Amino acid sequence: MKMNTDTRDEGPAIVVEGLVNRFGDFAVHDGLDLTVRRGEILGVVGGSGTGKSVLMRSIIGLQQPDAGRITVLGRNLCGEGAETDLVVRERWGVLFQGGALFSTLSVGENVEVPIKQFYPDLDPAFRAEIARYKVMLTGLPEDAVQKYPSELSGGMKKRAGLARALALDPELLFLDEPTAGLDPIGAAKFDRLTRELQETLGLTVFLITHDLDTLYEICDRVAVIADKTIIAVGTIPELVATGHPWIEEYFNGPRGRSAHDAHLRGEAVNAAANGAEIGA
Amino acid sequence: MMERDALWRESLARGGNCPHTFNPMQNSAHHSLEPLGEESDADGSRLVLSGQLTLAHIGPLETDLRRIDGPVRVVDLAGVEEIDTVGAYVVCRMARLHESDITGASPEAERLLAAVREIDTAGDTHPHRLPVWERVPTALGERVFGARGGIYGVVGFFGQVLVGAASLARHPSRFPFKALVHQMELVGVSALPIIGLMSFLIGIVIAQQGSVQLQQFGAEALTVNLVGRITLRELGVLMTAIMVAGRSGSAFAAQLGTMKLTEEIDAMRTIGISPIEVLVIPRIVAATFMMILLGFYASVLAIIGGAVVGQFALGINFVAFLLRIQEVVPTHDLWVGLIKAPVFGLIVAMSGCYNGLQVRSNSEEVGRRTTMSVVSAIFAVIVIDAFFAVFFTEIGWG
Incomplete structure (x- = not known):
């Protein structure tokens, strides 16, 4: 996310090649390939149990794959010649499904944890100040900083989890079903927040979701997991054009259609507003 | 860095x-x-x-x-x-x-x-810290008021259990027999090895140490009285209660506390199941009943431990030791132990269940409440035991 004058490698953010994950005899992934470009929001969709979360856990190193190669931000994390020191951890942030906040720490202290871990020399007062600022960056009210996770609503927990994920100014953000369990207004706000942060901070976002509105509104590309691999990656029109039955059902089912219509309506409203401005 | x-x-x-x-x-x-x-x-x-x-x-x-x-x-x-x-x-x-x-x-x-x-972080979110001479009395006062709340809570919980028991007595078909049997196995049967070993060793220690002291008066024979009376009246039941508090009281608190956190208990209430009837009463009945059996079992094992010392160190024949127990230990000593045992079991189970149900908010609380359930159960057991000791002596069961 940093503005750089140096020549940092500008290759893809994440490259997964030939990933194999097995639980006993059951293969979740078999030869899965996926590339996430820098600065994009990639949505990952798939039916329940197709291994979306397992894919994310493999990339961030919580699940040791049975075979395959994973490169994140130019660093080989898995496969032949893998690096063992995970300096790259500092360059990514993860938002787990339920927020995964540390229940015995306040929201502010939760955000301080990664900062303290990587920069133990920082003045504690300044660290607390950074944490407060990050919490407010995610749109939480100021008094949320001192609250404990048990005192927060589901949506606030997600925002607090996002604040912790953003604590170290990561280049890469992993979101696991960020809008699941949120009301439609809260979900739309969270989508907008994700997009805004992605634009201001120049993030690359890897986003697992079931939320069709999220896919239409903020994802640059969508990857579909089915049959133990990624069957297609692209924009939603490109995916629908592949004619795969599951994709067809997913985007052209009743929910897919209404999300699509809502998206079109939103665009029409924007276009009308722009037209009015030009006219005036 | x-x-x-x-x-x-x-x-x-x-x-x-x-x-x-x-x-x-x-x-x-x-x-x-x-x-x-x-x-x-x-x-x-x-x-x-x-x-x-x-x-x-x-x-x-x-x-x-x-x-x-x-x-x-x-x-x-x-x-x-x-x-x-x-x-x-x-x-x-x-x-x-x-x-x-x-x-x-x-x-x-x-x-x-x-x-x-766009973000205004100008506000100061650091809470104002009181000076120490105000902070300490404040904390003390909060504790005292907290203790008062705790007493209300315990009395209220006891009332809830009585209401639950009455309701089960009116509708015996609702009684959770399966859960009761399961808890009896966990509290009683699976505790047999550890409580047996503990009591056996305590019997050995009492007999051995007692005989060393009694030898000075040439009264080694009284070791039999010492072992028989102290284990049946006091130690058998008391040590068992402490062991059950550590084994089962803590388990009750941790189980119920976790169920509280995962909203299982709330789910039961919405379905119309009373958590007191389904979760608390089987545990209390199991612990109360099994304490009687475990307390008696512990006393027996302790006497056997004493008899082993008698056989090998004091020159008292094993069988003679046991027969002598029958002569020197009055029957009311056995009754003293057997009356205390269910009371201790009730206290241990109540403490575990009450503390488990008090868990709110987070996982740290589960640990805190589990510890508290064991500490307060053991403390209450020892206090009640002191009252019993005075009471039984006063009614002539000395």
């Missing part, structure tokens, strides 16, 4: 790319204050920031910036190589404090600064 620097240097030597920097010489953020030029007639200075305004390097700079007190009219970012949200935050805070203008920001820096400006 040293460790990380070493890591970067090492990775530089390998030619790998590092997260923040390629040149260790640039590895810092700097500032300098310059007087404003001719173009301005106001007095004040220009703050020139350069280097890397990122979380990794900003620590020392931030401390230095706090010390600047003169009027700063302009903050110049032209020399900044790298900036992140923390850097932008520090710059914005500086500019807001001195009401100065920001110049020389690159488009990316401008974007970050714009995002930061």
Whole structure:
């Protein structure tokens, strides 16, 4: 996310090649390939149990794959010649499904944890100040900083989890079903927040979701997991054009259609507003 | 920090790319204050920031910036190589404090600064800390009031259990027999090995140590009286209660506390199942009933331990030891133990269940409540035991 004058490698953010994950005899992934470009929001969709979360856990190193190669931000994390020191951890942030906040720490202290871990020399007062600022960056009210996770609503927990994920100014953000369990207004706000942060901070976002509105509104590309691999990656029109039955059902089912219509309506409203401005 | 620097240097030597920097010489953020030029007639200075305004390097700079007190009219970012949200935050805070203008920001820096400006973190969220002479009495007072609440809570819980028991008595078909049998197995049967071993060893210790003292009066034979009476009246039941509190009381608290956290108990209530009837009463009945059996079993094992010492160290035949027990121990000693046992079992189970159901909010509370259930159960058992000791002596069962 940093503005750089140096020549940092500008290759893809994440490259997964030939990933194999097995639980006993059951293969979740078999030869899965996926590339996430820098600065994009990639949505990952798939039916329940197709291994979306397992894919994310493999990339961030919580699940040791049975075979395959994973490169994140130019660093080989898995496969032949893998690096063992995970300096790259500092360059990514993860938002787990339920927020995964540390229940015995306040929201502010939760955000301080990664900062303290990587920069133990920082003045504690300044660290607390950074944490407060990050919490407010995610749109939480100021008094949320001192609250404990048990005192927060589901949506606030997600925002607090996002604040912790953003604590170290990561280049890469992993979101696991960020809008699941949120009301439609809260979900739309969270989508907008994700997009805004992605634009201001120049993030690359890897986003697992079931939320069709999220896919239409903020994802640059969508990857579909089915049959133990990624069957297609692209924009939603490109995916629908592949004619795969599951994709067809997913985007052209009743929910897919209404999300699509809502998206079109939103665009029409924007276009009308722009037209009015030009006219005036 | 040293460790990380070493890591970067090492990775530089390998030619790998590092997260923040390629040149260790640039590895810092700097500032300098310059007087404003001719173009301005106001007095004040220009703050020139350069280097890397990122979380990794900003620590020392931030401390230095706090010390600047003169009027700063302009903050110049032209020399900044790298900036992140923390850097932008520090710059914005500086500019807001001195009401100065920001110049020389690159488009990316401008974007970050714009995002930061929208957030007003001026408010002080640090809670006001009271002086120690107010804090200590406040904490003490809160504890006293908390203890009062705790007593209300325990009495209320006891009432709930009685109501639950009455309701089960009216509808016996609802009684959770399966859960009761399961709890009896957990509390009673699976505790047999550890309680047996403990009691056997305690019997050995009492017989051996007692005989050493009694020898001085030439009264080793009285070792039999000592072992028989002390285990049946006191130690058998008391040690068993302590063991059950540690084994089962803590398990009750942890189970119910976790169920509370995962909202299982709330789910039961919404379906119309009373958690008191389904969860608490089987545990209390199981612990109360099994304590009688375990207490008696413990006393028997302790006497056998004493008899083993008698056989090998005192020259009293094993069978003779047991027959002598029958002669010297009055029957009411057995009754004293058997009357106390269910009371202790009730206390241990009540303490475990009550504390488990008190869990709110987080996982730390489960641990705290589990500890509290064991500590308060053992304490209450010993207090009640003292009352029993006086009571039974007064009614002539001395």
